[in-house]
Amino acid sequence: MTARIIPVEAFDLVVFGGTGDLALRKLLPGLYYRDRDRQLSDDSRIIGAARRPIDRNAYAMEVEAALRRHLPPQDLDKDCLARLLRRLDYVALDATGVDGWPELAEALAGADDRVRIFYLATAPDLFAPICRSLAAAQLVTAAARVVLEKPIGQDLASARAINEVVGAVFPEEQIFRIDHYLGKETVQNLMALRFANSLFEPLWSSNAIDHVQITVAESLGVEGRGEYYDRAGALRDMVQNHLLQLLCLVAMEPPTSLTADSVRDEKLKVLRALKPIRGADVNVKTVRGQYRAGAVDGTLVRGYADEIDGQNASSTETFVVLKAEIDNWRWAAVPFYLRTGKRLPARASELVIHFRAVPHSIFGEAAGALSPNRLVVRLQPDEGIKLFLTAKEPGPGGMRLREAPLNLSFAETFKVRTPDAYERLLMDVVRGDPTLFMRRDEVEAAWAWVEPILKGWRERNEPPRPYTAGSWGPSAAIALIERDGRTWYEDAA
Ligand code: BG6
Secondary structure, eight states, X not given: OOOOOOOOOOEEEEEETTTSHHIIIIIXXXXXXXXXXXXXXXXXXXXXXXXXXXXHHHHHHHHHHHHHHHXXXXXXXXXXXXXXXXXXXXXXXXXXXXXXXXXXXXXXXXXXXXXXXXXXXXXXXXXXXXXXXXXXXXOOOTTEEEEEOSOOSSSHHHHHHHHHHHHHHSOGGGEEEOOGGGGSHHHHHHHHHHHSOSSSGGGSSTTTEEEEEEEEEOSOOOTTOHHHHHHHHXXXXXXXXXXXXXXXXXXXXOXXXXXXXHHHHHHHHHHHHBOOOOTTHHHHHEEEEEEESEEETTEEEOOHHHXXXXXXXXXXXXXXXXXXXXXXXXXXXXXXXXXXXXXXXXXEEEEEEEEOOOSSOOSOGGGOOOOOOEEEEEEESSOEEEEEEEEEOSSSSSSOEEEEEEEEEHHHHHOSOOOOHHHHHHHHHHHTOOTTSBOHHHHHHHHHHHHHHHHHHHHHTOOOEEEETTSSSOHHHHHHHHTTTXXXXXXXX
16 A cells, blocks of 8 residues: 655755754654655755754764664665755754854745744743744744744743743744644544544443543653753653643544644643642542662663762652543543553553443353453554454353454554654644644643642652652552552553
């Protein structure tokens, strides 16, 4: 099966933080693949902008080395690589000062009609200064777009302050707030599953669903991002954006169309219907943890404090579990358990919809316990969808029942490469399609929900619970769900 590649308009893409980890690990590899697929016009340009005083050639060498490091050798085609490198330019620039801005203006001169993208792959405290400087240098054209990486701010107030400044420079439809989870193939498939099939919608509510689990587990640690991560922690880094966006896609009402505002209006309603977790509830409905040294996949790894070279004990959480509830008709009394953490046993992200048990069993004890149906949407790795059903084991021995999955593996079914989320999102920015990006009110609603939890933790002032690297988090995370008579999916599997 071949994918249909629709070329995008010519563009100039300026990557602030062009020498940084995100640019080299995700953005440039993503552009390479789309270039290899011939989606980029020959005259599209990529301009790295960063503080380091290097020239175009040195930048091109850095990008080439990064592509060789991050792409599988069989995907590296000499001609495609050369074509991508030819597109590169570099401007050394001080994001908070005046140096380099005239050079950037010069690099962009004469191309005011082209799609112009400013990708801010920087810390969020640089978003406002960069936007002000873009305006001062008169670089914001009608076809300009700004892309903001998450997290937008540290809390609601700082997110609002950033949104104010960015919004004074760019109209909302020219602002693309990235949550790369929305670009993942399986996340988009969740919309297809829910809204392109008639099977699930009648069951998609508290009538048939007992609870939902959303897990984003990582086996990696903080990987040289300690300075950022120690100020953020798992709640800001993962829950405020990725996990809440996944929750929205599971819980939202069917939008009337796939247009950006239809989808985002429905997500916003979910965020606004989330029951606040505050006061004593913070103790009951949240667990935070931090990893100690241990073995992940047979390899010994350091604890968080050593990994970030912490002089003082850090109270940043690297793991969090929350019990979220949505105060609306569809989801009354259906908890959404959210869980994410670093240095867990495996990289595994999945949504698990646990259906209710049958109201009355006609099978005797010999049949064994009946497992309620579960629908598992596996985001990564091994993208796919599994529907667990109860079936009779073949052969003699009476009516013996067992759980067995209907398994839709995307790799086996579609036999095409699963593109990285950034590829799709970068092309959507060029096309000017904001459907898979967060609108200002969504970001602020997500912060508004997260903030009382942060406040509760601050007031309690307790260190995060320790867990051994390579385990599924502190025992309190298991207790949180077991108190409700439920178990985490991988524990049950
Ligand atoms: C990023 C977080 O947004 O998502 C990282 O800042 C995290 O801490 C990453 O590792 C996970 O993304 P993925 O696509 O590897 O699941």
